[in-house]
Amino acid sequence: MQIHFIAIGGSAMHNLALALHQKGYQVSGSDDDIFEPSRSRLDRSGLLPEAMGWFPDRIHAQLDAVILGMHAKADNPELKRAQELGLPIFSYPEFLYQQSKEKTRVVIGGSHGKTTITSMILHVLNYWEKEVDYMVGAQLDGFETMVQLTDGNDFMVLEGDEYLSSPLDRRPKFHLYQPNIALLSGIAWDHINVFPSFENYLDQFRIFIEKITPGGALIYNEEDERLKTLVEETTHTIKKYPYKTPEYRVVGDQTLLETPEGPMPIEVFGKHNLNNLEGARWICQLMGVDQQDFYEAIASFKGASKRLEKLVETPSVVVYKDFAHSPSKVEATTKAVKEQYQDRDLLACLELHTYSSLNPVFLKEYRGALNVADQAVVFYSPHAVAIKKLQPLTEEQIREAFQREDLVVFTQPEKFKEHLYSQLDQPKAVLLMSSGNYGGLDLEELKQRLQ
Known part of the structure; x- marks a missing residue:
């Protein structure tokens, strides 16, 4: 397949471009400026545009799809050309859904903690050499890219951002994934430029819950009263599993997590991170990792990039x-x-x-x-x-x-x-x-x- 990225330099966009390149697709892209580390990573794979700017002649009828980044404007010259040619145009999350329609989609959402929880899940799965497709919003130790797409893996783990999908698609990203298994970590008003009232922001999470496939599962943080109310209100036919912060204590500068085998030292700290850890444990359990194996793996998790x-x-x-x-x-x-x-x-x-x-x-x-x-x-x-x-x-x-x-x-x-x-x-x-x-x-x- 031939895929062109409009605004290829974004953190998420360039990782998707790299993932598709590794999958064997022909990838091209444009942007008006590209910063590090995106620039070097694209360059190493031969995907860095020769010149910065928008060039409509890069858009041609042989392209199988165009992926439109949020950084691009609705009047982007390349976008206009793609529309004129009638090419399939996807937002980033829309394309990820297309790539994972036949997989079990696990989506981690919430106003806070979603990157950390997704990173914890991937760390545990990687520890036990369980291969999954994924998209996460931070660089992790042991992972070359933040996106992996294959034809063979059964699961796709996705960080579910509530921000808008693209200049053409004003839906929140996490509305497009239609998860089989979902997690919500909590709700705290954010993105006031897009969601001008807290009630409007809450509505996005109501919609997300309704988008879970019938018979699917929702793991949710019951310590968040707003979230708990939303989950209790829904009549959607899904399974609901609440979680809360596990027991832990701090001795000196060391956090000890209480487990069935006794206190276990861990690298991360803080109540919110322990709460994230428990959510990740529930997801891993539904993906086939038992409690004992989860604890063994999570002990070595040091955190996601830029998160504590x-x-x-x-x-x-x-x-x-x-x-x-x-x-x-x-x-x-x-x-x-x-x-x-x-x-x-x-x-x-x-x-x-x-x-x-x-x-x-x-x-x-x-x-x-x-x-x-x-x-x-x-x-x-x-x-x-x-x-x-x-x-x-x-x-x-x-x-x-x-x-x-x-x-x-x-x-x-x-x-x-x-x-x-x-x-x-x-x-x-x-x-x-x-x-x-x-x-x-x-x-x-x-x-x-x-x-």
């Missing part, structure tokens, strides 16, 4: 980075680090970077999110606010939203870096939470300073 990833540790300072940006994730991640390092002061730094987090209407959702930190810092760029065409923010608005009078707010990258570095000369746990980079903070320089 340890950057550097010295006898006195430990630094973690995390992708957390929504209020529920920020609160859960901050609590996790504080619980794990109870004998150290915690400096929690958050960059407000997404459309939702920089929106004055949504900002109040962060109330109390940084309360457990001994010191709390928020960084944001007024330029980013202007680019997103949002109302200007003030430092006072941010302090009011977080309900923390001693909150330190920075808008200049150098000032933030100066403050951060000044805190590294005393015993401390440092948590850097952002989907951006604090205006250009060099993490390698930070690591070298401490080593």
